[in-house]
Amino acid sequence: MLSKSTKFGKGFILLVALVLTFSLVLSACGGGKKEEASSSPSASSASPSESSASPSSSSGSGDTGAADLQPYELKIIWEGPAQKDAPAVEAKINEYLKDKINATVKLSTLDWGQYDQKMPMMIASREAMDVVFTAQWNGHSNNVAKGGFLALNDPNLEANGQKVGNLLEQYGKDILSSLDPAFLEGAKINGFNYGIPTNKELAAQGGVIYRVDIAQELGLTDQLNNVKTIADLEPILKTVKEKKPNITPLFFKDGETFNSHYLSQLDYLGNTDIDGIVRKDGEDTKVITRFDDKEYMDQLQLTRKFFQEGLINRDAATTTVGPQDAMKKGDVFMIPSSLKPGKDAEMANGINMAGKLKQIEIGPRTVSTGETAGAMLGISSTSKDPARAMMFINLLHSDKYLNNLINFGIEGEHYVKVSDNVIKAGPKAADYNPGVAWELGNQFLNYTFETEAADKWDQFKKFNDGAHKSPALGFTFDVEPVKSQVTNLINVKKQYAAALETGSIDPAKAQEWWDKEKANGLDKVLEEKQKQLDAFIASKK
Amino acid sequence: MSELTGKRKAYSSSEISKPADAAINVFFIIYTIICIFPLLLVLVVSFSDEKTVLVNGYSLFPDKLNLAAYDFLLNDWVNVVRSYGISIFVTVAGTLASLAMMALYAYPISRRDFKHRGVFSFVMVFTILYNAGLVPFYIMYTQYLHLQNSVLALMIPYLIQAFFVLVMRTFFTNSVPTELLESAKIDGAGEWRIFAQIVLPLSLPVLASVGLLCTLNYWNDWFMSMLFVNDNVHINIQYRMYKALQDLQYLSSNSTAYAAILAQNPNFQMPSETVRMAMAVIGIGPIVFAYPFFQRFFIKGLTVGAVKG
Amino acid sequence: MDQAMQTAAPPVPQPARKTKQNQGYWRRFGVFYLMMAPALIILLLNNYLPMIGSVIAFKNVNYQVGIWKSPWVGFQNFDYLFNASDAWKITRNTILYNAAFIFLNMVVGVAFALMFNAMRSRKAAKFHQTMMFLPYFLSWVIITYLVYGFLNPEIGMLNKTILPWFGAERTIDWYTEPKWWTVILPIVNTWKGIGYYAVFYLAAIIGIDQEYYEAATLDGASKWRQIWTITVPLIRPVIIVLTLLQIGRIFYADFGLFYQVTRNAGSLYDTTLVIDTYVYQGFIVTGDVGMSSAAGLYQAVIGFVLVLCSNLVIRRISKEDALF
Structure with missing residues (x-):
C-alpha cells in the first residue's frame, strides 16, 4: 500500500509537470495569435x-x-x-x-x-x-x-x-x-x-397558409374565405382528410402551432422559452403565466381535438421539419404561419410553388419586442x-x-426582369433562391415577383399602421439574476411544450407542467420579470 | 483460456438430450429472426412504393415494389460518395495510426526493466478514471486546435483509448517471453527493431482484435461529426444518415437534382419514407458485407487480450 | 512492478556516478520516451489539457472577454443542478438504466453462452452466434432507423401491423409516451450488445477443463446439475470482473442510445434524460457552458469515485484484472 502511494505520487507530479509545460506552450501560442489578430484590423x-x-x-x-x-x-x-x-x-x-x-x-x-x-x-x-x-x-x-x-x-x-x-x-x-x-x-x-x-413590416399577425389547388379541387374555397377563427378550420380539414388520405391536413411542429408566438398573442418578454407573459393585444402589464391565459388553455383543448381527429401529423411533437419545408414536400394542405401582406406569394416563390399558396389572417395585428427583434x-x-x-x-x-443580388441571384440566370421592379424566375432559379429576403437588410428594396401584388410595399406600410402595440414593447428580460431557475424552466419546457402544443398529449398535463415550473423556481422568475418590466415602464414615462 | 475458443470441445461427455437440444435450437432460430428482421424490414421498405408505404405502413410484403427511392438518391450520389470517402479514409487512417501509437506506448510500459513504467501506466489509467467532460474538450478542439470542419476532428479523439493500451500491455507482458528480448539485445538489436521484428509479430492476435474494435469505433461514429462539422462537406456517412432521419429536408435541399425534378414535374412528391430507408440501406451495406469476415477474427481476438490476459 | 520501482528509487550518493548512470539510463531507455511521445501528445490534447478547462464550471463565461478573464462565480453554476426537480431524476435514470443493462448483459449473456455450449450441432451454434453478433456491429444511427421502423406512430410496424394483430384498440404514440421507454431501452441495448457478452462468457466456458465434466458424469450428475455445480462456479470470476468493470462506468450513459434512439424527444425526458444527454442539452440548448461544465464535473467526480471503488473490489477478487 505504501509503495502504491509513492507510485501515485510520482505519477501525479509528472502529470502536473506535463500539464504545466503544455499549458505554457499553449498560452504562448494564444498570445501570438492575439497579436496577429489585432494587427490585421488595425x-x-x-x-x-x-x-x-x-x-x-x-x-x-x-x-x-x-x-x-x-x-x-x-x-x-x-x-x-x-x-x-x-x-x-x-x-x-x-x-x-x-x-x-x-x-x-x-x-x-x-x-x-x-x-x-x-x-x-x-x-x-x-x-x-x-x-x-x-x-x-x-x-x-x-x-x-x-x-x-x-x-x-x-x-x-x-x-x-x-x-x-x-x-x-x-x-x-x-x-x-x-x-x-x-x-x-x-x-x-x-x-x-x-x-x-x-x-x-413592423406589425405581426398570425394565420394559416394553405394549398389553393387542393382547396379548389375539393370545393373548399368559399368555406376557407369565411374562416374567422381557428375553430372554423375544423370542417375544412376534416374534408381534406376524408377525400385526400395521403395528404396531411394540418402540419405542426414544436413551436409552429396554434400557440406559436404569432398566433397566441402572448408576449414572452424577450425569450419564448421562459414563462411569464403579458398579452400583446391588451394593456395590462401584470406578468402572468401562460396557464393563466384562458385563450392559451382553450387552444390546447382545440389542438388536442384536432390531433385526435387525425387532422394533425402524428409526429408533430418530434419532427424537426419546418412547416415551409413540409409544404415543399407536397403532401401538406395547411400550415400555421406568421403573416404579412403577400407572405403566401413570397413563400410560394421560395419553395417553387408559385401561385399555389394562399393565406388566411386570424387574430389582430400587434407589435411587440418579438417582432422588432424578429x-x-x-x-x-x-x-x-x-x-x-x-x-x-x-x-x-x-x-x-x-x-x-444576394436575395434573388444573378439577373438573366436566377431571375429575369419583367419590368423595372418586377421579376420572375429565371432558367436557373432552382440553383439560387434563398427565399429569405426578410433576413437580409431592407425588404423595401426588394424586387417583387410577378405573382406578387405590385403594391406589396405599400401594403406593408398600411399593415404597420394601426397595429396594437404590446404594453411591453421594447423590453427584453435580462435572465442573469435568475439564471439557474431559467435553465431549469427551459428544461422543463422541453419536456411538455412540444407535446402539449401540438396536441400529442392530453391538455390535462398542462397542470403537471405548471406544477413542475413552480417546483423549479417559477415564482422567482415571475417576480424578477415583473420587477424589470415595472422598472422599464417607469423609465419610459 | 485464450486459445480454446471453439475447436477443442469434446462433446461426448456432456451432450444434452435431444429434446433439450431441439428446444434450444428453436429458441435460437427465433432469436436469429429477431436479429435480422429489422434489417430486412428497412431493406424491403427502401424498395417499396412510397404510396403503398404511407397507406399500409412498413411491411415485409409490400403490394408494390419500385426503385424510386434509389432513383432519387442516385441524383445525389456525389454527396453520398463523398461521405463514404470520408468514412473510409478516417476509418483506415485512424485505425492504423491508432494501432501504431497505442502499441508503441504499450511496449515500454510492458517492459519490466523500464523504471518509469508505473508512472506512464498511470498516465494512461487516469484517463479512464477522470474525464474532463464535453465542454472543455470541445473548447480545446475548436478554440485552441481549430479543428472544426476537418477530418482530423473525426480522427484524433479516438486515437488513444486507455483500455486498449492496457490490454496490449498485458498481452505484451504475458505473451512475449523476456528471454527472447534479452537474446535479441545481446545480438545487438535496438529497441525499434525488437519492437518491429519480435514483439509485433508475436502480438498479431491482440493487434487484430484491437484493430477491429478501432475500425468499428471509427466507422460507426457520428458524434464527432455532430460536434465539429458545421459545413455540409466534411460529414461522414453515419452523420449523413442521422441527418436524413432527422430532417428529410436535408436530403431535398442538398439534392441538386431535386430542384430540377421539380422544375420538370411540379407535382413531384419526394418519396420521403422510402428514401429515408434507402439511405439507411446504403449506410448499412458495407458493415453487413464485411461482417462475416470481421466477426470470425473478432470472436477469436475478443477473448485473446481482453480482461484476462 | 513495485519492486522495480523501489530498486530504482534509492538516491545515489556521488554526483559523478549519478550523471554517468543517468547517461546509461537515457542511452538505454531514452528511445522508450520517443516511442511513447505520439500517444502522450494525443493524451494531452484529448484528456489532460481539457482537465484544466474544468474551471469553466466555476466561471460565468463571456466569450467576448475570453474564458480566462470571465468572472469567477464560485459554485453558482451548480445551483441549478441541485435546485432542479430534474437533478434527481437524471441521476436516477442514469443509474437505474445502467443497472438494468448490466444485469441483463450478465444474465442473458451467461444464459446464451450456456445454451450455445450445450448445442449438439457446432455448425448451428456458430451460425446463431454469428447472427446474434450482427447488431453489435451496427451504429446507433442505424439502430435508430431500425427502431423507428417499428415505432413510427403513423406507419410503423408496431402501430400498423403488430398491435392490430393482437387486437389492440388504440395505437401508441411511442415518441410521446415516456413509460414505454423503460422497457424499450433495455431491450434495444441488450439486443445490440448481447452478442459480445455471450461470446465472452462462452469463451470462458469452453476454457473449463473437460475433466471436471467427465468426473461429474461418472458420478451420475445430470447435465443441469453440472451447469450449476461446475460451469457457473468456474466462470464466476469472469462474470464478476466483467460486471464490476461495467459498474465502474455506471455514472456514464451511452450517449448514442439515449440521444439517437429516443430521437431526443423532449416529451420522453421523464424516462430518457440521463447525465450525458443533459450535459449536451445544456451546452446546445441554453448555450450555457458554465452550467453544462458544472454538470459534467459532477459526473466526472462521482464517476471517479465509483471507478475507484469498483477497482478496489476487483483487486480483491482477481488482482490481475484490476486496472491498477
Missing part, C-alpha cells in the same frame, strides 16, 4: 473617422474611400437551405464590393432547425464569422449574454483589443436614415443593439473587422443592386 480601421466618411457618401452609387481599405473577406451566415450557385453569386458580389468597400464575401447557411443547435456551438468555438443572422426566436438574448455578438451602438465598444466606437453611427448612416426607429428601439437589450433589424443581422464578436461588417450591413439596407 490596418483597416486605423482611421475610423476617415473611413467612416466613405460609406455615408457612397450611399446609393458613389464609391469613394474603398481604396483606403485593406482587402477583407466577410463571412456571412444566414438561416435557410444551402444554395448551389452561391459561389457564382459570391463572385458577382465581390466584383461589385471591390470598389465599394474593398471586401469579398463568403456566403454560408445553416439549415432551418439547425441554427438553434449550431449557433451556440459556433459561438462557443469562436468560429470566425462576420455578419450573422440572429433573431429573438432563435436564441438571440442567450447568445448575446455569452458575448457572441457586438453591441453595435456602444460608443465604448472594443473589438480585437482596439476601440472601435459606435459602429452604427459611424458606418450605418443609411440604416439610421431609412429604418423606422421603433425597430432599433424595440430590439435593444440593456440599452444596446446587438443586431440590426431587417427593415420590413429578424436581425448581428456582427459576431469574432469578426476581425467589425467596421467592414457594418459597412456591408449598411449596403444591404441601402444598395438596391446588392440587396437584390
Whole structure:
C-alpha cells in the first residue's frame, strides 16, 4: 500500500509537470495569435473617422474611400437551405464590393432547425464569422449574454483589443436614415443593439397558409374565405382528410402551432422559452403565466381535438421539419404561419410553388419586442473587422443592386426582369433562391415577383399602421439574476411544450407542467420579470 | 483460456438430450429472426412504393415494389460518395495510426526493466478514471486546435483509448517471453527493431482484435461529426444518415437534382419514407458485407487480450 | 512492478556516478520516451489539457472577454443542478438504466453462452452466434432507423401491423409516451450488445477443463446439475470482473442510445434524460457552458469515485484484472 502511494505520487507530479509545460506552450501560442489578430484590423480601421466618411457618401452609387481599405473577406451566415450557385453569386458580389468597400464575401447557411443547435456551438468555438443572422426566436438574448455578438451602438465598444466606437453611427448612416426607429428601439437589450433589424413590416399577425389547388379541387374555397377563427378550420380539414388520405391536413411542429408566438398573442418578454407573459393585444402589464391565459388553455383543448381527429401529423411533437419545408414536400394542405401582406406569394416563390399558396389572417395585428427583434443581422464578436461588417450591413439596407443580388441571384440566370421592379424566375432559379429576403437588410428594396401584388410595399406600410402595440414593447428580460431557475424552466419546457402544443398529449398535463415550473423556481422568475418590466415602464414615462 | 475458443470441445461427455437440444435450437432460430428482421424490414421498405408505404405502413410484403427511392438518391450520389470517402479514409487512417501509437506506448510500459513504467501506466489509467467532460474538450478542439470542419476532428479523439493500451500491455507482458528480448539485445538489436521484428509479430492476435474494435469505433461514429462539422462537406456517412432521419429536408435541399425534378414535374412528391430507408440501406451495406469476415477474427481476438490476459 | 520501482528509487550518493548512470539510463531507455511521445501528445490534447478547462464550471463565461478573464462565480453554476426537480431524476435514470443493462448483459449473456455450449450441432451454434453478433456491429444511427421502423406512430410496424394483430384498440404514440421507454431501452441495448457478452462468457466456458465434466458424469450428475455445480462456479470470476468493470462506468450513459434512439424527444425526458444527454442539452440548448461544465464535473467526480471503488473490489477478487 505504501509503495502504491509513492507510485501515485510520482505519477501525479509528472502529470502536473506535463500539464504545466503544455499549458505554457499553449498560452504562448494564444498570445501570438492575439497579436496577429489585432494587427490585421488595425490596418483597416486605423482611421475610423476617415473611413467612416466613405460609406455615408457612397450611399446609393458613389464609391469613394474603398481604396483606403485593406482587402477583407466577410463571412456571412444566414438561416435557410444551402444554395448551389452561391459561389457564382459570391463572385458577382465581390466584383461589385471591390470598389465599394474593398471586401469579398463568403456566403454560408445553416439549415432551418439547425441554427438553434449550431449557433451556440459556433459561438462557443469562436468560429470566425462576420455578419450573422440572429433573431429573438432563435436564441438571440442567450447568445448575446455569452458575448457572441457586438453591441453595435456602444460608443465604448472594443473589438480585437482596439476601440472601435459606435459602429452604427459611424458606418450605418443609411440604416439610421431609412429604418423606422421603433425597430432599433424595440430590439435593444440593456440599452444596446446587438443586431440590426431587417427593415420590413413592423406589425405581426398570425394565420394559416394553405394549398389553393387542393382547396379548389375539393370545393373548399368559399368555406376557407369565411374562416374567422381557428375553430372554423375544423370542417375544412376534416374534408381534406376524408377525400385526400395521403395528404396531411394540418402540419405542426414544436413551436409552429396554434400557440406559436404569432398566433397566441402572448408576449414572452424577450425569450419564448421562459414563462411569464403579458398579452400583446391588451394593456395590462401584470406578468402572468401562460396557464393563466384562458385563450392559451382553450387552444390546447382545440389542438388536442384536432390531433385526435387525425387532422394533425402524428409526429408533430418530434419532427424537426419546418412547416415551409413540409409544404415543399407536397403532401401538406395547411400550415400555421406568421403573416404579412403577400407572405403566401413570397413563400410560394421560395419553395417553387408559385401561385399555389394562399393565406388566411386570424387574430389582430400587434407589435411587440418579438417582432422588432424578429429578424436581425448581428456582427459576431469574432469578426476581425467589425467596421467592414457594418459597412456591408449598411449596403444591404441601402444598395438596391446588392440587396437584390444576394436575395434573388444573378439577373438573366436566377431571375429575369419583367419590368423595372418586377421579376420572375429565371432558367436557373432552382440553383439560387434563398427565399429569405426578410433576413437580409431592407425588404423595401426588394424586387417583387410577378405573382406578387405590385403594391406589396405599400401594403406593408398600411399593415404597420394601426397595429396594437404590446404594453411591453421594447423590453427584453435580462435572465442573469435568475439564471439557474431559467435553465431549469427551459428544461422543463422541453419536456411538455412540444407535446402539449401540438396536441400529442392530453391538455390535462398542462397542470403537471405548471406544477413542475413552480417546483423549479417559477415564482422567482415571475417576480424578477415583473420587477424589470415595472422598472422599464417607469423609465419610459 | 485464450486459445480454446471453439475447436477443442469434446462433446461426448456432456451432450444434452435431444429434446433439450431441439428446444434450444428453436429458441435460437427465433432469436436469429429477431436479429435480422429489422434489417430486412428497412431493406424491403427502401424498395417499396412510397404510396403503398404511407397507406399500409412498413411491411415485409409490400403490394408494390419500385426503385424510386434509389432513383432519387442516385441524383445525389456525389454527396453520398463523398461521405463514404470520408468514412473510409478516417476509418483506415485512424485505425492504423491508432494501432501504431497505442502499441508503441504499450511496449515500454510492458517492459519490466523500464523504471518509469508505473508512472506512464498511470498516465494512461487516469484517463479512464477522470474525464474532463464535453465542454472543455470541445473548447480545446475548436478554440485552441481549430479543428472544426476537418477530418482530423473525426480522427484524433479516438486515437488513444486507455483500455486498449492496457490490454496490449498485458498481452505484451504475458505473451512475449523476456528471454527472447534479452537474446535479441545481446545480438545487438535496438529497441525499434525488437519492437518491429519480435514483439509485433508475436502480438498479431491482440493487434487484430484491437484493430477491429478501432475500425468499428471509427466507422460507426457520428458524434464527432455532430460536434465539429458545421459545413455540409466534411460529414461522414453515419452523420449523413442521422441527418436524413432527422430532417428529410436535408436530403431535398442538398439534392441538386431535386430542384430540377421539380422544375420538370411540379407535382413531384419526394418519396420521403422510402428514401429515408434507402439511405439507411446504403449506410448499412458495407458493415453487413464485411461482417462475416470481421466477426470470425473478432470472436477469436475478443477473448485473446481482453480482461484476462 | 513495485519492486522495480523501489530498486530504482534509492538516491545515489556521488554526483559523478549519478550523471554517468543517468547517461546509461537515457542511452538505454531514452528511445522508450520517443516511442511513447505520439500517444502522450494525443493524451494531452484529448484528456489532460481539457482537465484544466474544468474551471469553466466555476466561471460565468463571456466569450467576448475570453474564458480566462470571465468572472469567477464560485459554485453558482451548480445551483441549478441541485435546485432542479430534474437533478434527481437524471441521476436516477442514469443509474437505474445502467443497472438494468448490466444485469441483463450478465444474465442473458451467461444464459446464451450456456445454451450455445450445450448445442449438439457446432455448425448451428456458430451460425446463431454469428447472427446474434450482427447488431453489435451496427451504429446507433442505424439502430435508430431500425427502431423507428417499428415505432413510427403513423406507419410503423408496431402501430400498423403488430398491435392490430393482437387486437389492440388504440395505437401508441411511442415518441410521446415516456413509460414505454423503460422497457424499450433495455431491450434495444441488450439486443445490440448481447452478442459480445455471450461470446465472452462462452469463451470462458469452453476454457473449463473437460475433466471436471467427465468426473461429474461418472458420478451420475445430470447435465443441469453440472451447469450449476461446475460451469457457473468456474466462470464466476469472469462474470464478476466483467460486471464490476461495467459498474465502474455506471455514472456514464451511452450517449448514442439515449440521444439517437429516443430521437431526443423532449416529451420522453421523464424516462430518457440521463447525465450525458443533459450535459449536451445544456451546452446546445441554453448555450450555457458554465452550467453544462458544472454538470459534467459532477459526473466526472462521482464517476471517479465509483471507478475507484469498483477497482478496489476487483483487486480483491482477481488482482490481475484490476486496472491498477
